Amino acid sequence: MAKEMWWQNAVVYQVYPKSFQDSDNDGIGDLRGIINRLDYIKQLGVDVIWLNPIYKTSNIDGGYDISDYQKINPTFGNMTDFEELLDKSHQKGLKIMMDLVVNHSSFEHEWFQKSIQDDSKDNKYRDYYIWRDPVDGHEPNNWGSFFSGPAWTYDEKSGQYYLHLFAKEQPDLNWDNEAVRNSIFDMMNWWAAKGIDGFRMDVISLISKPDGLPNAPITEGALYGNSGDAAANGPHVHDYLTEMNKQVLQKHDWITVGETAGVTTSEAKKYANLDGTELNMVFQFEHVGLDGNQNPTLGKWSDKHVSLLALRSNLVKWQKALAGKAWNSLYWNNHDQPRAISRFGNDSPEYRLVSGKMLAALLHFMQGTPYIYQGEEIGMTNANFQTMDQYQDLESINAYHELVEQEHLISADVMMNYLRARSRDNARTPMQWDSTTYAGFSDVTPWLEVNANHESINVDAALKDKESLFYFYQRLITLRHELPVITDGTFDLVTGNEKDEAVFAYTRKNDKEVLLVIANFTAQSVSRAYNIPKDSKLLIQNYPDVTSLALRPYEIRAYLFSNRDNESM
Ligand code: ISL
Numbered sequence: 001m002a003k004e005m006w007w008q009n010a011v012v013y014q015v016y017p018k019s020f021q022d023s024d025n026d027g028i029g030d031l032r033g034i035i036n037r038l039d040y041i042k043q044l045g046v047d048v049i050w051l052n053p054i055y056k057t058s059n060i061d062g063g064y065d066i067s068d069y070q071k072i073n074p075t076f077g078n079m080t081d082f083e084e085l086l087d088k089s090h091q092k093g094l095k096i097m098m099d100l101v102v103n104h105s106s107f108e109h110e111w112f113q114k115s116i117q118d119d120s121k122d123n124k125y126r127d128y129y130i131w132r133d134p135v136d137g138h139e140p141n142n143w144g145s146f147f148s149g150p151a152w153t154y155d156e157k158s159g160q161y162y163l164h165l166f167a168k169e170q171p172d173l174n175w176d177n178e179a180v181r182n183s184i185f186d187m188m189n190w191w192a193a194k195g196i197d198g199f200r201m202d203v204i205s206l207i208s209k210p211d212g213l214p215n216a217p218i219t220e221g222a223l224y225g226n227s228g229d230a231a232a233n234g235p236h237v238h239d240y241l242t243e244m245n246k247q248v249l250q251k252h253d254w255i256t257v258g259e260t261a262g263v264t265t266s267e268a269k270k271y272a273n274l275d276g277t278e279l280n281m282v283f284q285f286e287h288v289g290l291d292g293n294q295n296p297t298l299g300k301w302s303d304k305h306v307s308l309l310a311l312r313s314n315l316v317k318w319q320k321a322l323a324g325k326a327w328n329s330l331y332w333n334n335h336d337q338p339r340a341i342s343r344f345g346n347d348s349p350e351y352r353l354v355s356g357k358m359l360a361a362l363l364h365f366m367q368g369t370p371y372i373y374q375g376e377e378i379g380m381t382n383a384n385f386q387t388m389d390q391y392q393d394l395e396s397i398n399a400y401h402e403l404v405e406q407e408h409l410i411s412a413d414v415m416m417n418y419l420r421a422r423s424r425d426n427a428r429t430p431m432q433w434d435s436t437t438y439a440g441f442s443d444v445t446p447w448l449e450v451n452a453n454h455e456s457i458n459v460d461a462a463l464k465d466k467e468s469l470f471y472f473y474q475r476l477i478t479l480r481h482e483l484p485v486i487t488d489g490t491f492d493l494v495t496g497n498e499k500d501e502a503v504f505a506y507t508r509k510n511d512k513e514v515l516l517v518i519a520n521f522t523a524q525s526v527s528r529a530y531n532i533p534k535d536s537k538l539l540i541q542n543y544p545d546v547t548s549l550a551l552r553p554y555e556i557r558a559y560l561f562s563n564r565d566n567e568s569m
Contacts, residue, residue, distance in 0.1 A: 026442075031082055058169055130213075165231060201258045208234030256279045298418075300422055339427060355554040378458065483513070514560070532561075540556075
C-alpha cells in the first residue's frame with residue numbers, strides 16, 4: 001500500500017444531532033447536548049465525529065434542506081456553541097467532519113428566493129438552479145423524486161419548472177454554472193478557516209445532470225423514470241470534484257467521504273482514487289439495496305432479509321475491487337437505514353447481543369474506514385412503530401400516501417410492515433442513555449418517540465456490563481489502532497467459503513501476520529473444519545468460551561497468527 005493516510009486507520013462515530021442529546025428540554029437534541037456527551041464518545045475510542053447537518057434549515061428533511069450554509073440551526077444552538085464543540089472535541093483528540101449538502105439547497109435559501117424573485121428569468125440567481133420550460137404543457141422529463149411524485153415543480157409566476165431530485169422544498173443547484181461552484185467552494189473555505197476536519201458530501205454523485213436532461217428509462221409499472229440512475233455519476237462530476245479538490249480539499253489534511261448513490265466499483269475508483277485528486281472514500285449503496293422489493297415499483301419498501309450469499313458476494317466484490325486503488329468506507333447503518341441488528345442480525349432478546357457483536361467484528365476487520373452510527377454501539381434496534389402517526393420522516397409518510405392511498409399498490413398492513421423494516425425513523429429514535437421515561441435524552445416528550453426497549457437497552461446499562469456491546473466495539477477500535485494488518489492486510493475469502501450459506505470466513509494478510517475471521521450468520525449451530533495454526537491467538541470472540549469448531553448461533557471468532565506464506569487455510 002502507498003503511504004498510509006491517517007483516515008485509513010480511523011474509526012468514525014456518526015451523530016444525528018436532533019436525536020442525540022437534548023440539553024435545553026425542548027424535546028430536540030442540540031450542540032450543547034453533544035458537548036456534554038463528548039467524554040462518552042471519547043471513551044468508545046473513535047477518532048472522528050461526523051455531524052449530520054447542523055445548519056439553518058427549513059426542517060423538511062432532517063436538516064438536509066439548508067437555508068443558510070453559514071448559520072447554525074437555532075434549535076441546535078449558535079455559532080459560539082459550535083466553536084466550543086469543535087474546540088472541546090479537538091482538546092480530546094476528536095476530529096469533526098461536517099455534512100456538506102450541495103446537490104440542493106432549501107427553497108428558503110437566499111439564492112432560490114432570488115431565483116424566483118422576478119419573472120425576467122435573467123437575474124444572476126435564476127441560473128443557480130435548474131429551470132426548464134414545460135414540454136407539451138407538462139414536466140420537462142419523466143424523472144421522479146426520491147421522496148415520491150415528480151422531480152419537477154411548476155412556478156406559476158415564471159411559467160417554468162424547477163428540478164428537485166428530493167422534496168419540492170429542496171431545489172437542485174446548477175453545478176454547470178461556475179458561479180454556483182465558486183459560491184460553494186468559498187463557503188467550504190469559510191468552514192475550513194473555522195478549523196473543521198473534513199466533509200461528508202451528501203448525494204455528491206448526483207451533482208452533474210446529463211446533458212439535455214433526457215427521460216430516464218422507466219421500469220414497467222413504475223410511476224416515474226428513475227432520476228437517481230439518470231443523474232448518478234453524470235458527465236462532469238469528476239471534473240467538478242477535481243476542481244473542488246484543487247480549490248479547497250487539497251489545502252487540508254482532511255477526511256472526506258462522498259455519499260454516492262448509484263456508484264459502481266469502477267466509478268468509486270475515480271471518486272476515491274489513492275492519488276487524492278477527488279475524495280478519500282465513498283459510501284456505496286449496493287449492500288443496503290440487496291433486500292429491496294422484487295417489485296421495482298416498490299423499490300426499497302420491503303421486509304425481506306438478504307441471504308448471506310448475496311451479501312457476502314457484494315461485500316467481497318468491494319473489498320477486492322478497491323484494494324490498492326481506492327479506499328472503502330464500511331457501514332451497516334446510518335440515519336437513512338434501519339438498525340443493523342434488526343436488519344442483518346437478530347433483534348430477539350436471545351440473540352441481539354451476540355448477533356450485534358458478530359456484525360460489528362465482521363465489518364470492523366474488513367479493509368476500509370468503519371462508521372458507527374449513534375446507538376449501534378449499544379445495540380439499539382428498529383423502532384417497532386404500530387401506527388402512522390408515530391412516523392415523522394417525509395420519505396415514509398409520502399411513500400405510505402402514494403403507495404397505499406393514492407395508487408392502491410399495497411395494503412396499509414403490508415406498508416406498515418415495510419415501514420417497520422425500512423423506515424428511516426428506525427434509525428432516528430432518540431439515543432437511549434438510561435432507563436428513565438425519555439431515556440435520558442430529554443426531560444420532555446421528544447420529537448420522535450423513544451424506543452420502548454430503552455428500559456433495558458441503554459448506555460447506563462452498557463457501561464456497567466463488561467460483556468456489553470459497547471466494550472466489544474471499544475476493543476475492536478483499539479485493535480484497529482494497534483494491528484496494522486486490519487488496515488493494510490489483503491482481503492481474501494477462505495477457500496470454498498463463497499458457497500457457504502451460513503458461515504462467512506475471510507482472512508486479512510500482510511507480510512507478518514494473518515487475521516482469520518469466522519462468523520456464523522445464522523441462529524443455528526454449524527460446524528466447519530478450518531485449519532487454525534496451533535500458535536494462533538484468539539483475538540476476539542462473542543461467546544465466553546471456545547470449545548470446538550462448532551459455531552454457536554451468530555458466533556464469531558478472529559484468530560491472529562504469523563504469516564507463513566505457503567500455509568493453506
Ligand atoms: O434514504 C434513502 C433511501 O431511504 C436514500 O435514497 C437517500 O435519500 C439517499 O441516500 C440520499 O440521502 C441523503 O440525501 C437526502 C437526505 O434526505 C438523506 O438523509 C441524506 O443522507 C437528501 O438530502
